[in-house]
Amino acid sequence: MYNNAKEEFYDIAIRESSDLIDKIREHPFNVELMNNTLDYEKFKFYLQQDFLYVTDCTRALLIIAAKANDIEIMDKLTYVAVGTFATRNYYREHFADCDLSDNHRKSKSCSAFTDFFMRVAYHDSIAEGLAASYPCFCIYQIVIRHIVESGIAPNNRYQKWIDFFNTEMADNMIDDVTKIINRLYEKYSNDERKNMLEFFRNGLELELAFWDEMYYSNTLQNVSTANC
Amino acid sequence: MYNNAKEEFYDIAIRESSDLIDKIREHPFNVELMNNTLDYEKFKFYLQQDFLYVTDCTRALLIIAAKANDIEIMDKLTYVAVGTFATRNYYREHFADCDLSDNHRKSKSCSAFTDFFMRVAYHDSIAEGLAASYPCFCIYQIVIRHIVESGIAPNNRYQKWIDFFNTEMADNMIDDVTKIINRLYEKYSNDERKNMLEFFRNGLELELAFWDEMYYSNTLQNVSTANC
Amino acid sequence: MYNNAKEEFYDIAIRESSDLIDKIREHPFNVELMNNTLDYEKFKFYLQQDFLYVTDCTRALLIIAAKANDIEIMDKLTYVAVGTFATRNYYREHFADCDLSDNHRKSKSCSAFTDFFMRVAYHDSIAEGLAASYPCFCIYQIVIRHIVESGIAPNNRYQKWIDFFNTEMADNMIDDVTKIINRLYEKYSNDERKNMLEFFRNGLELELAFWDEMYYSNTLQNVSTANC
Amino acid sequence: MYNNAKEEFYDIAIRESSDLIDKIREHPFNVELMNNTLDYEKFKFYLQQDFLYVTDCTRALLIIAAKANDIEIMDKLTYVAVGTFATRNYYREHFADCDLSDNHRKSKSCSAFTDFFMRVAYHDSIAEGLAASYPCFCIYQIVIRHIVESGIAPNNRYQKWIDFFNTEMADNMIDDVTKIINRLYEKYSNDERKNMLEFFRNGLELELAFWDEMYYSNTLQNVSTANC
Numbered sequence: 001m002y003n004n005a006k007e008e009f010y011d012i013a014i015r016e017s018s019d020l021i022d023k024i025r026e027h028p029f030n031v032e033l034m035n036n037t038l039d040y041e042k043f044k045f046y047l048q049q050d051f052l053y054v055t056d057c058t059r060a061l062l063i064i065a066a067k068a069n070d071i072e073i074m075d076k077l078t079y080v081a082v083g084t085f086a087t088r089n090y091y092r093e094h095f096a097d098c099d100l101s102d103n104h105r106k107s108k109s110c111s112a113f114t115d116f117f118m119r120v121a122y123h124d125s126i127a128e129g130l131a132a133s134y135p136c137f138c139i140y141q142i143v144i145r146h147i148v149e150s151g152i153a154p155n156n157r158y159q160k161w162i163d164f165f166n167t168e169m170a171d172n173m174i175d176d177v178t179k180i181i182n183r184l185y186e187k188y189s190n191d192e193r194k195n196m197l198e199f200f201r202n203g204l205e206l207e208l209a210f211w212d213e214m215y216y217s218n219t220l221q222n223v224s225t226a227n228c
Numbered sequence: 229m230y231n232n233a234k235e236e237f238y239d240i241a242i243r244e245s246s247d248l249i250d251k252i253r254e255h256p257f258n259v260e261l262m263n264n265t266l267d268y269e270k271f272k273f274y275l276q277q278d279f280l281y282v283t284d285c286t287r288a289l290l291i292i293a294a295k296a297n298d299i300e301i302m303d304k305l306t307y308v309a310v311g312t313f314a315t316r317n318y319y320r321e322h323f324a325d326c327d328l329s330d331n332h333r334k335s336k337s338c339s340a341f342t343d344f345f346m347r348v349a350y351h352d353s354i355a356e357g358l359a360a361s362y363p364c365f366c367i368y369q370i371v372i373r374h375i376v377e378s379g380i381a382p383n384n385r386y387q388k389w390i391d392f393f394n395t396e397m398a399d400n401m402i403d404d405v406t407k408i409i410n411r412l413y414e415k416y417s418n419d420e421r422k423n424m425l426e427f428f429r430n431g432l433e434l435e436l437a438f439w440d441e442m443y444y445s446n447t448l449q450n451v452s453t454a455n456c
Numbered sequence: 457m458y459n460n461a462k463e464e465f466y467d468i469a470i471r472e473s474s475d476l477i478d479k480i481r482e483h484p485f486n487v488e489l490m491n492n493t494l495d496y497e498k499f500k501f502y503l504q505q506d507f508l509y510v511t512d513c514t515r516a517l518l519i520i521a522a523k524a525n526d527i528e529i530m531d532k533l534t535y536v537a538v539g540t541f542a543t544r545n546y547y548r549e550h551f552a553d554c555d556l557s558d559n560h561r562k563s564k565s566c567s568a569f570t571d572f573f574m575r576v577a578y579h580d581s582i583a584e585g586l587a588a589s590y591p592c593f594c595i596y597q598i599v600i601r602h603i604v605e606s607g608i609a610p611n612n613r614y615q616k617w618i619d620f621f622n623t624e625m626a627d628n629m630i631d632d633v634t635k636i637i638n639r640l641y642e643k644y645s646n647d648e649r650k651n652m653l654e655f656f657r658n659g660l661e662l663e664l665a666f667w668d669e670m671y672y673s674n675t676l677q678n679v680s681t682a683n684c
Numbered sequence: 685m686y687n688n689a690k691e692e693f694y695d696i697a698i699r700e701s702s703d704l705i706d707k708i709r710e711h712p713f714n715v716e717l718m719n720n721t722l723d724y725e726k727f728k729f730y731l732q733q734d735f736l737y738v739t740d741c742t743r744a745l746l747i748i749a750a751k752a753n754d755i756e757i758m759d760k761l762t763y764v765a766v767g768t769f770a771t772r773n774y775y776r777e778h779f780a781d782c783d784l785s786d787n788h789r790k791s792k793s794c795s796a797f798t799d800f801f802m803r804v805a806y807h808d809s810i811a812e813g814l815a816a817s818y819p820c821f822c823i824y825q826i827v828i829r830h831i832v833e834s835g836i837a838p839n840n841r842y843q844k845w846i847d848f849f850n851t852e853m854a855d856n857m858i859d860d861v862t863k864i865i866n867r868l869y870e871k872y873s874n875d876e877r878k879n880m881l882e883f884f885r886n887g888l889e890l891e892l893a894f895w896d897e898m899y900y901s902n903t904l905q906n907v908s909t910a911n912c
Binding site for chain 4: 564567568571572574575578579658665
Binding site for chain 4: 124189
């Protein structure tokens with residue numbers, strides 16, 4: 001199955017993990033965000049954790065970029081890293097009431113996900129490293145498309161969050177990552193292809209666990225007690 | 229507090245995390261193992277996961293050994309890595325009925341813990357890397373001492389597991405790691421000392437979560453469903 | 457000596473390596489470049505090798521940026537990496553006749569220097585990694601200032617090369633790196649400070665050997681034979 | 685050419701670099717060592733540098749072992765690392781008059797070689813990392829076989845050095861590395877195969893440069909001046 005050079009990584013990965021993708025797309029966090037019914041405390045918790053998460057995602061991309069011997073891939077991934085890091089400034093500008101800072105402690109699911117892709121970025125090949133981080137990119141594209149197509153509630157307080165990911169620039173950046181990962185998948189050996197698909201799925205599971213924690217851990221207070 | 233060069237890492241770390249250490253020492257998994265009342269399925273699940281965990285612990289030690297510019301530390305940590313890896317053979321020899329293999333999937337808590345210390349081993353200094361892995365060493369010494377002092381049930385089916393950690397060789401190896409970490413703590417700057425204590429505590433929390441998962445996830449079947 | 461927190465890394469490092477800095481400043485390659493008497497073949501060889509060198513320097517900075525737990529340092533070094541990489545485009549645009557490409561083989565001195573700072577970037581702390589790469593920055597600032605102050609020959613065919621480094625932007629970027637390295641030096645332990653100064657000096661020696669090879673290996677032809 | 689899965693890495697690598705291997709085998713350092721005519725100061729310089737070199741070779745192997753996801757390869761390479769490091773004790777025991785210590789400064793060619801394979805160990809795949817370090821193993825096997833077959837001068841003062849490498853244990857250890865590298869070559873993609881062969885050749889060139897420096901840099905005094 002993994003030998004079929006004609007089918008691209010994206011298509012195989014998305015098909016094999018369609019169960020997880022459905023769960024994330026239909027996650028109450030995302031549905032309520034779209035409907036403007038999401039508890040602002042849950043969003044605040046998500047944003048604080050995502051703020052920390054974005055830093056590690058940038059780190060992983062910088063490492064993968066540095067390790068890429070293909071100069072074009074190195075160059076492109078560096079720009080993706082810079083673009084990813086810029087999320088922090090946008091968040092701070094548009095959600096000043098969310099108490100965003102690097103002093104918050106990472107939640108359990110945030111640590112589990114970031115430690116996972118950081119380990120793979122350092123430990124494995126750039127193809128495997130990118131596959132472990134790839135859920136951070138493709139799932140946002142999928143979720144935002146779904147939200148936009150389904151229709152956003154008017155005067156949605158989360159509009160600024162949706163807007164950030166719903167731009168041609170964000171879309172193009174994710175497409176660039178997709179092109180790179182498809183290209184790497186084509187070139188690599190069967191063992192590495194298998195790992196790429198497995199790491200992508202592991203990453204998606206941790207992404208889902210992240211949304212679960214953000215939604216089901218009732219308040220910031222409770223969660224931070226649970227972690228201490 | 230972190231400035232007091234006369235108090236050693238071990239003493240500070242253990243004191244600051246005494247709440248977690250008490251929880252691990254009194255964990256039903258360990259109490260029932262000592263009393264020979266532990267459900268064998270729980271033990272089996274633990275052993276299968278520990279078998280995988282030991283490999284990553286060895287990896288982290290090899291990386292830290294390689295990064296140590298102090299030749300004596302490099303040499304000693306390499307031997308600790310070799311000794312850690314040898315756990316696998318002992319497990320396989322004495323618990324042949326536990327279906328030990330590298331084909332099992334890592335459980336959530338096992339992944340969270342191993343990804344954590346692997347990330348720190350690659351990403352941070354050797355002092356920080358060792359602090360993140362150190363719970364794997366000192367907590368076993370503490371738990372085994374507690375079990376032996378409290379009295380092991382006669383004809384305990386877990387005697388062979390206790391025996392492995394209750395040897396002078398195992399004790400000396402852990403003491404060697406303690407000496408190294410105390411020495412590093414003394415030499416490093418305040419920022420790194422603070423990180424060492426924080427990473428040690430994070431590691432202990434993940435160690436506790438590991439025992440929780442091994443004990444409270446009722447059967448192998450259920451857990452493996454929960455992970456898929 | 458290394459304990460004096462009031463004297464900054466830059467001042468100590470430059471003073472302790474003033475012999476090497478004098479040699480580089482007065483190197484026939486740089487003197488003849490300033491006087492417009494430099495053999496164009498030597499310049500071409502230099503530019504081809506520098507083109508390759510810049511890529512590894514970018515890589516080292518990306519790794520150091522990724523490893524920096526201080527978010528501001530991570531952010532700034534990423535921009536320095538992007539700026540360093542941009543040298544390649546400038547070179548290609550203004551020296552189209554120099555046959556710049558990633559297909560050239562690295563010369564001995566280019567490999568020795570880049571392997572050195574890449575090893576330190578991966579193996580040691582970010583302070584040590586930055587110190588090993590720092591000659592790439594400060595020596596250009598020193599050489600260019602010297603050239604500009606001494607007076608450039610009119611209609612100098614190397615004007616475009618000088619112009620690139622003689623801008624406020626380039627100057628500010630190097631000053632940013634200097635500020636970061638001074639800050640790290642202040643915070644680190646004595647052992648690491650000692651290493652920082654040693655790695656800086658090692659780097660400078662390799663930088664000098666680089667200019668030596670560019671100047672004294674008569675033609676591209678000869679050098680490339682010598683390497684095969 | 686690289687596609688031929690039936691021909692093994694060892695055979696291709698040795699054939700493609702036979703020019704370099706001949707030069708090393710017939711190097712005056714090795715010929716005179718065999719004939720017992722080698723200047724003891726040259727040998728002493730070599731041994732001091734090799735003492736430092738062996739430490740980095742151990743480091744590279746520890747990193748590659750840690751990065752190997754194949755447990756058997758991880759285990760075997762750890763033992764090779766331990767065996768490599770043991771060279772230091774043998775040297776110290778049998779050549780007590782050679783002033784062996786970690787306080788000597790690495791010579792230019794020693795730094796160039798060790799920085800090269802350390803960089804590859806961290807930066808590239810385990811197959812590429814092992815290929816960069818492989819000259820350290822196979823060339824000693826080749827040189828020692830040649831010395832033994834050609835006949836060693838009686839009462840050779842270098843007999844203890846020859847003896848160390850001329851044992852079944854040393855031979856088996858090198859054969860183990862050869863089996864691993866052949867196996868990795870078979871599994872990897874064409875791009876990585878090409879890199880493996882290139883890194884092996886680069887390593888051999890640096891090995892030859894190492895012997896050149898040890899032989900042609902007349903005395904320890906001179907060399908150490910040249911480096912400062």
